[in-house]
Amino acid sequence: DGGITQSPKYLFRKEGQNVTLSCEQNLNHDAMYWYRQDPGQGLRLIYYSQIVNDFQKGDIAEGYSVSREKKESFPLTVTSAQKNPTAFYLCASSIQPTGIHEKLFFGSGTQLSVL
């Protein structure tokens, strides 16, 4: 059953704590993305990666970090430098070379809240 798996579904962060959101895909897609969604708003791009060991910042990368050591995995770390981390985080992937940023497949999301 191919798809994108995000875990956990709900995550709570304490002040000063780093937390890592997991994203795994078995679609054999080259490109992976992280978006943030705030209530009643559209999605904003945090980071994306076109190939293993390479990634680019999106519009709101400050306070976040990523790694792409394997094609299947693209974890997102929300660092203590991100002062307003409460949001719904969505991971996505797309096949290449049909086109970067086209026809994204999304995971079911992680809701991050601050304690």
Next chain:
Amino acid sequence: SQQGEEDPQALSIQEGENATMNCSYKTSINNLQWYRQNSGRGLVHLILIRSNEREKHSGRLRVTLDTSKKSSSLLITASRAADTASYFCATVNTGFQKLVFGTGTRLLVSP
């Protein structure tokens, strides 16, 4: 910054009626995509239309693109209660730098 703006913000219709949502954007684009999001879930890609295309169909979906007006519309015909969701347009600029989402239209289809 968000490129697309959907209109209306919310739409409530009865089953069987058609639903039309509009999207306006600001810069030159390579393509425009429509996505659906059920509450608390991820997005699902519906349809992609390229800048050199004017109309595309997929099942009960019809998308139009007017690059001179920088606008697109999504028509859902013969709507069903299962179509209840938020619908987002998203654009890829000509530099392929990123996919930029609008703020979405919330569609409610009542039985």
